[in-house]
Amino acid sequence: xxxxxxxMAEMLANGETxxxxxxxxxxxxxxDRAKKITKAVVKxxxxxxxxxxxxxxxxxxxxxxxKRAGNEFTFQMQAMMxxxxxxxxxxxxxxxxxxxxFNTLKNEYPELGGNYEVVHHTQLIQDLINTGxxxxxxxxxxxxxxxxxxxxxxxxxxxxxYEAPRTLIEKLDAELVEMKRCKTNGLCCxxxxxxxFKEAEKGNKEINIERTEDALxxxxxxxxxGCPFCxxxxxxxxxxxxxxxxxxxxxxxxxxxNAAEL
Amino acid sequence: xxQISAFALLLIGxxxxxxxxxxxxxxxxxxxxxxDRTDNAADRWKTMFLVALGQKKMFTRPIxxxxxxxxxxxxxxxQIELIEIVADGLSGGHRSLKxxxxxxxxxxxSFIEILSVLAFFATVAFLARRNMLKLPRFTMxxxxxxxxxxxxxxxxxxxxxxxxxxxxxxxxxxxxLLHSNSSYGFTVSQFLGPLFFGGIKSTETLxxxxxxxxxxxxxxVFVFLNYLPYSKHFHILLAFPNTYYSNLEKKGKFSNxxxxxxxxxxxxxxxADPFAAPANPDEAPQRFGAKDVTDLTWKNLLDAYTxxxxxxxxxxxxxxxxxxxLSPRKIMMDTRDRLMEVGDSQRKHAKxxxxxxxxxxxxxxEEEIWACTSxxxxxxxxxxxxxxxxxxxxxxxxxxxxxxxxxxxxxGMLTNIExxxxxxxxxxxxxxxxxNED
Numbered sequence: 290x291x292x293x294x295x296x297m298a299e300m301l302a303n304g305e306t307x308x309x310x311x312x313x314x315x316x317x318x319x320x321d322r323a324k325k326i327t328k329a330v331v332k333x334x335x336x337x338x339x340x341x342x343x344x345x346x347x348x349x350x351x352x353x354x355x356k357r358a359g360n361e362f363t364f365q366m367q368a369m370m371x372x373x374x375x376x377x378x379x380x381x382x383x384x385x386x387x388x389x390x391f392n393t394l395k396n397e398y399p400e401l402g403g404n405y406e407v408v409h410h411t412q413l414i415q416d417l418i419n420t421g422x423x424x425x426x427x428x429x430x431x432x433x434x435x436x437x438x439x440x441x442x443x444x445x446x447x448x449x450x451y452e453a454p455r456t457l458i459e460k461l462d463a464e465l466v467e468m469k470r471c472k473t474n475g476l477c478c479x480x481x482x483x484x485x486f487k488e489a490e491k492g493n494k495e496i497n498i499e500r501t502e503d504a505l506x507x508x509x510x511x512x513x514x515g516c517p518f519c520x521x522x523x524x525x526x527x528x529x530x531x532x533x534x535x536x537x538x539x540x541x542x543x544x545x546x547n548a549a550e551l
Numbered sequence: 552x553x554q555i556s557a558f559a560l561l562l563i564g565x566x567x568x569x570x571x572x573x574x575x576x577x578x579x580x581x582x583x584x585x586x587d588r589t590d591n592a593a594d595r596w597k598t599m600f601l602v603a604l605g606q607k608k609m610f611t612r613p614i615x616x617x618x619x620x621x622x623x624x625x626x627x628x629x630q631i632e633l634i635e636i637v638a639d640g641l642s643g644g645h646r647s648l649k650x651x652x653x654x655x656x657x658x659x660x661s662f663i664e665i666l667s668v669l670a671f672f673a674t675v676a677f678l679a680r681r682n683m684l685k686l687p688r689f690t691m692x693x694x695x696x697x698x699x700x701x702x703x704x705x706x707x708x709x710x711x712x713x714x715x716x717x718x719x720x721x722x723x724x725x726x727x728l729l730h731s732n733s734s735y736g737f738t739v740s741q742f743l744g745p746l747f748f749g750g751i752k753s754t755e756t757l758x759x760x761x762x763x764x765x766x767x768x769x770x771x772v773f774v775f776l777n778y779l780p781y782s783k784h785f786h787i788l789l790a791f792p793n794t795y796y797s798n799l800e801k802k803g804k805f806s807n808x809x810x811x812x813x814x815x816x817x818x819x820x821x822x823a824d825p826f827a828a829p830a831n832p833d834e835a836p837q838r839f840g841a842k843d844v845t846d847l848t849w850k851n852l853l854d855a856y857t858x859x860x861x862x863x864x865x866x867x868x869x870x871x872x873x874x875x876x877l878s879p880r881k882i883m884m885d886t887r888d889r890l891m892e893v894g895d896s897q898r899k900h901a902k903x904x905x906x907x908x909x910x911x912x913x914x915x916x917e918e919e920i921w922a923c924t925s926x927x928x929x930x931x932x933x934x935x936x937x938x939x940x941x942x943x944x945x946x947x948x949x950x951x952x953x954x955x956x957x958x959x960x961x962x963g964m965l966t967n968i969e970x971x972x973x974x975x976x977x978x979x980x981x982x983x984x985x986x987n988e989d
Binding site for chain 1: 611800801802803804805807808811812814815816818819839840867869870872873874875876877918921922923924925926927928930931944946947948949950951952957958960961963964965968969972973974975977979980981982983984985986988
């Protein structure tokens with residue numbers, strides 16, 4: 290099934306308006322692994338006939354890595370340009386699969402003139418299930434499998450979203466196993482605060498390896514995440530542990546799309 | 552009369568010196584930049600009630616939380632007895648409240664005694680934990696020297712305070728038993744008194760012991776009070792304002808720098824007049840970010856004075872757990888140490904005196920601040936809502952925006968964002984390619 294990915298510009302040209310803007314983010318647009326997550330989200334949106342659109346080439350970095358790295362100028366330049374585009378299309382609601390974009394758009398754009406209802410994709414999917422637009426009844430794909438969820442810092446601690454991804458995993462009829470450090474106590478994957486783009490400082494261990502060990506202790510066959518950067522870090526950790534044959538790292542959107550056979 | 556005068560002197564001296572130190576600390580905190588935290592009074596009271604008074608966040612680690620609660624409740628309730636001590640001291644009386652309160656008085660003192668016993672065991676447990684268990688967060692390099700002594704000293708002070716209370720009440724009970732074969736009915740000391748002092752058959756000696764307990768206790772109270780401003784233990788008072796002025800926003804929200812917003816608006820506004828006079832021509836432009844403590848907000852500085860060096864932040868920091876140099880606790884300790892230095896030298900010399908040192912460089916190294924993942928674990932963990940992350944970010948802002956100093960890979964990342972609108976080197980025109988790939 291081919292994906293339907295309308296852009297805001299196309300929508301406008303056709304005299305249509307989107308109910309929700311899908312903010313893809315840089316990782317979701319360019320990173321080969323994260324693109325699969327993006328497509329899983331689109332499959333779900335298509336399947337549920339959600340009237341959505343993307344900005345396409347008009348989208349630009351939210352500015353999160355610049356801000357966390359300490360470059361407020363670059364951040365605000367990015368933010369102002371994005372707000373200009375978003376307000377031009379009169380965007381009201383945004384969904385994104387990246388907790389970093391989610392946090393920045395939701396919390397840091399309003400003061401700069403960008404006021405939108407921003408949700409994480411796990412929240413939107415939960416909503417689609419609650420309103421009956423998406424059904425996972427009778428799905429067997431993940432039945433009885435052990436799945437652990439790694440809390441992305443910018444979704445969990447930063448924005449107190451802990452339940453939406455967990456509710457979705459429970460809908461899969463799978464066994465959700467918590468790591469010893471989870472929810473408010475969750476350990477970072479090591480990518481935040483612009484660390485993704487630099488070598489770690491000198492230490493005795495990589496953070497993603499420490500975190501992967503937490504996940505391995507749960508004996509889960511799937512590590513679920515809700516962030517493209519966490520996904521990269523955990524995937525690297527699994528490779529380091531030479532467990533890539535037994536353990537998969539998947540985004541919650543991919544789990545749902547697989548279970549719904551999209 | 553001599554005793555009353557001595558007590559009055561102790562009271563005036565103790566409270567006076569304490570007030571002077573509090574004034575200096577307030578002056579130091581106000582060296583920080585402006586920040587408005589007066590909104591949402593209802594939420595602020597609620598936060599203070601839950602986090603400071605209710606110790607909500609302590610209970611994520613139940614055993615130390617319970618021990619700490621014993622000390623805390625005993626400390627708060629004992630203040631009631633302090634009222635009587637002050638009344639006795641100034642009037643030369645003995646147990647001034649006893650007759651007017653009657654049965655309630657016995658209940659109150661008994662309650663304090665039970666709490667004091669619990670506090671005694673908690674203090675011994677804390678001393679053992681610090682000195683025998685060797686928990687990693689209590690043996691780290693930033694605690695070497697004074698901080699470790701400070702922690703032990705406070706616990707020893709508490710033991711002396713408790714021993715004095717029981718000497719006072721116990722000797723009183725023993726004397727009561729000796730000359731009228733009766734008891735005040737204080738739950739603990741009616742047994743402890745005769746046990747320790749039962750062998751003394753002289754009312755004068757028992758009275759002297761009671762006086763030693765009384766004077767020892769009140770002297771220790773003033774020593775304790777005046778030690779607080781020099782100690783990490785000041786958190787028992789500052790926890791309240793610090794939680795009241797907590798950040799009530801989502802933890803992920805970093806402050807937007809207003810000075811930058813103005814510049815960016817000018818750059819993006821085609822009709823802006825670049826030669827227009829600045830809004831406040833007399834005001835010197837502020838530094839971007841923070842190099843020294845005076846570039847931080849007053850709340851950052853209040854945080855520093857509130858820190859009791861428990862190290863929960865550091866023990867949950869992913870960078871520290873994996874052996875990096877960063878320790879959020881050290882960030883707070885360094886901020887306080889530097890602030891005390893700046894405050895003292897400004898009082899000694901002049902308001903704008905520069906000693907050539909700064910928080911960044913002389914206290915906190917670049918390596919430390921670049922190890923942070925901004926995960927907010929330290930902020931989440933702090934039992935009194937201290938925010939080390941906002942200091943780290945402000946130090947980064949100074950390095951990046953004032954000195955263009957950062958790890959080289961980050962320079963590349965920032966250039967990519969500026970040129971391509973993405974942290975990697977991809978063309979913005981390829982942003983939607985994923986939609987047409989298999």
